[in-house]
Amino acid sequence: MAAASVRSRRRPRLGDRAVSFILSGLVIAALAVFFLLPVLAILWRSFDVQGGAGLGNYATTLSDPRIWELIGNSLGMAGLSAIGAVTLSYFYAYALQRTNVVGKSILRMVVMAPLFAPSLIQAQGLIFLLGRNGIFNRFLGFEIDIYGFWGVAIANTLYTFPYAFLILSAALAVADARLYEGAIVMGAKPWKIFRTVTLPSTRYGIAAAIFVAFSLSITDFGNAIVIGGDFSVLATEIYNKVIGQAQFHLGAVIGVVLLVPAALSKLIVGYISKRQHSQVTDKSVALQVRPNRRRDLAYGAYATLIAILFLSIPLIVFFASLVKLWPYNMTLTLEHYAFDVQNGTEPLWNSIGVALATATLGVVAVFIASIVTMKFRTPLSGPISFLSTLPASIPGMVLGLGYVLAFNSLANPLNFLYGTFPLIVLLYIYYNHAQGFLITTTSLKQVSATFDEASTMLGAGAMRTLFKVTLPLLWPTLLGVGVFFFMRAMVSLSAVIFLITPQTQVAAVSVLQLADRGATNQAAAFSVCIMAIVLLMLLIVRGILWLVGARGVTLIR
Structure with a gap:
């Protein structure tokens, strides 16, 4: 009962x-x-033409040589940004997860700065540092041209760095110590261990980070419009078609074109995630970071340089907000906060x-x-x-x-x-x-x-x-x-x-x-x-x- x-x-x-x-x-x-x-x-709307539905908008857009130039610009910029962000963030994540560098919590928080501001702050900071009236050109005598392809690529590298870092940091956080002990017993040098053990074990994380960074870069609008100059990408073209020319149908076509690489990147990331197998099993031995003064000093110096770079962007923007008229009158003032x-x-x-x-x-x-x-x-x-x-x-x-x-x-x-x-x-x-x-x-x-x-x-x-x-x-x-x-x-x-x-x-x-x-x-x-x-x-x-x-x-x- x-x-x-x-x-x-x-x-x-x-x-x-x-x-x-x-x-x-x-x-x-x-x-x-x-x-x-x-x-x-x-x-x-992309298929909407006079008299009904059809491919006329696509034919008009894709027959224009400019659209192919924009596609090439977007793919080239996003590809370079993704490779740069993943390469820099991999070694930064390695420094924080696999070495004994000092101040890991601070170093981790510093590179999260791009998440706390609009994406275009990277472009703002680069202009204040490297633009025509930036510190390096105006006050230190350099002749750096940051506008255009390289400016957008660098800005998006900084913008996507935190996203890649979070993925790679998770990939490097765990490892089976038995693999490393076996490599050491067999006489492998540190560089060979890195190439044959560390890199293969994090290959899925690397691939996921590349596609995430690529997707974010190719769809970003803020950095491209602020520092791009005459260099245009698909995201800025949508803005120009809709806001500047009120051509919603052509903007919709470009939106669909932009959707393709972004969606493919997401699908590939999902596929990679499903293929990834556990690096740690119930028989694994947790990897303990051993003291190595030379390694820790080298990675500490690298991590410090990256942290300084990321700090310099918000700090120079903050400083610019405190001067009367950049760069002609550098008198400190709070008048810009009167809004x-x-x-x-x-x-x-x-x-x-x-x-x-x-x-x-x-x-x-x-x-x-x-x-x-x-x-x-x-x-x-x-x-x-x-x-x-x-x-x-x-x-x-x-x-x-x-x-x-x-x-x-x-x-x-x-x-x-x-x-x-x-x-x-x-x-x-x-x-x-x-x-x-x-x-x-x-x-x-x-x-x-x-x-x-x-x-x-x-x-x-x-x-x-x-x-x-x-x-x-x-x-x-x-x-x-x-x-x-x-x-x-x-x-x-x-x-x-x-x-x-x-x-x-x-x-x-x-x-x-x-x-x-x-x-x-x-x-x-x-x-x-x-x-x-x-x-x-x-x-x-x-x-x-x-x-x-x-x-x-x-x-x-």
């Missing part, structure tokens, strides 16, 4: 089943409207409000999507999981243009959202949905199913278990996901560039507009404020986690 009672309590309740289907329906409807619809709008141009401080406050809304609603969106995928399973769970990770394959500029085409149509019942902050918030949520979803589902997998089983056996329904068991265990991770959404909403530029109106200005776009007008000091001040706000949020959340004892949560992923 007692056994029958327990079995009855284990059966899913009708109410729980209904809640699962309702939540699943809401999630898939939101993904369909705010992700699939904009992507389909891009595809439809008496470009709508004053309004874009900053707008960005903070948008970022907070994005963080709050973004956490809710990815948490519900994760729950219906992992816990409240229905026939919709598979499609939801697929759609939830798909945004990672869509460049921000392409998705942003899709939002314009989808929500600026009077035929869309949600047309009233166009030109408002809520639509910008929704764009930020679904542009960054994949990363938030993956972080949350990974954490959910680490929560043992025995908690749910025990709660169910005690008579609790699925929703009660969710609020009483799952959420208390998962809230530190959700707080970290919220920080991720906040940070991305503060610094993202390409995704939102097409949705900005005079009434919906945000700080990242104001930086671009000020730099484009030649107001470099004010642009630098805006960049500094964005970085300060992001860092302040990180410190606040880290303080909260420290106070409650959840100190192992990673906020930067």
Whole structure:
């Protein structure tokens, strides 16, 4: 009798089943409207010609020699940036994971600086350092021409370095000491051990880092438009076609062209991840870093030089924000922080409000999507999981243009959202949905199913278990996901560039507009404020986690 009672309590309740289907329906409807619809709008507009649908737009675009020049520029720049970022970050990650260099925590944090600011801050810093009126040319007598291909490639190398570093650092974090001991016993020298043991064991991490860096570089808009000069890429061409010429159909075609290499990169990364096997098994012996003075000094010097390079970018931008008129009047002043141009401080406050809304609603969106995928399973769970990770394959500029085409149509019942902050918030949520979803589902997998089983056996329904068991265990991770959404909403530029109106200005776009007008000091001040706000949020959340004892949560992923 007692056994029958327990079995009855284990059966899913009708109410729980209904809640699962309702939540699943809401999630898939939101993904369909705010992700699939904009992507389909891009595809439809690219085929939309007078009199119906056809390939006329593609024929017009692809028959233009300029488009092939832009494709070559984009592929060459992105390829060089990816190789540069992965090469530099590999040895930097090696220094932090496989040597005894001093100050690893500081060295790790310094190279994360590009994550705290709009991508174009790399171009800003390079111009202040190496531009025509930069420190090296104007004050030290050099004649460096940083504008064009090399400037964009270097800026994107710095921009993608942290992403490559995080992947490679994880790849180098673990290793089986037995392989290294065997190589040493056989008389292999350090360089041969590196070539025959270390590199092969991290080849999947290297490949993934290359494709991630390539994808980020080929879709980046900020650095190319600030430091590119006469050098154009596909991302800047979309901007020119849409903003400068209002040729949405041609912009859509170029968006589809840009989508191809970005999507292929994501697919290849996914394939690589599936092919990767565990480097450490239950019989492995953890690798211990042995003291080696010469090696540690060499890698310490290398890591210090890289750290100085990454520090020099935000520091020179900060310094430029404090001088009266760069480079003609270097008197220190705080007048640029008065923000008496470009709508004053309004874009900053707008960005903070948008970022907070994005963080709050973004956490809710990815948490519900994760729950219906992992816990409240229905026939919709598979499609939801697929759609939830798909945004990672869509460049921000392409998705942003899709939002314009989808929500600026009077035929869309949600047309009233166009030109408002809520639509910008929704764009930020679904542009960054994949990363938030993956972080949350990974954490959910680490929560043992025995908690749910025990709660169910005690008579609790699925929703009660969710609020009483799952959420208390998962809230530190959700707080970290919220920080991720906040940070991305503060610094993202390409995704939102097409949705900005005079009434919906945000700080990242104001930086671009000020730099484009030649107001470099004010642009630098805006960049500094964005970085300060992001860092302040990180410190606040880290303080909260420290106070409650959840100190192992990673906020930067």
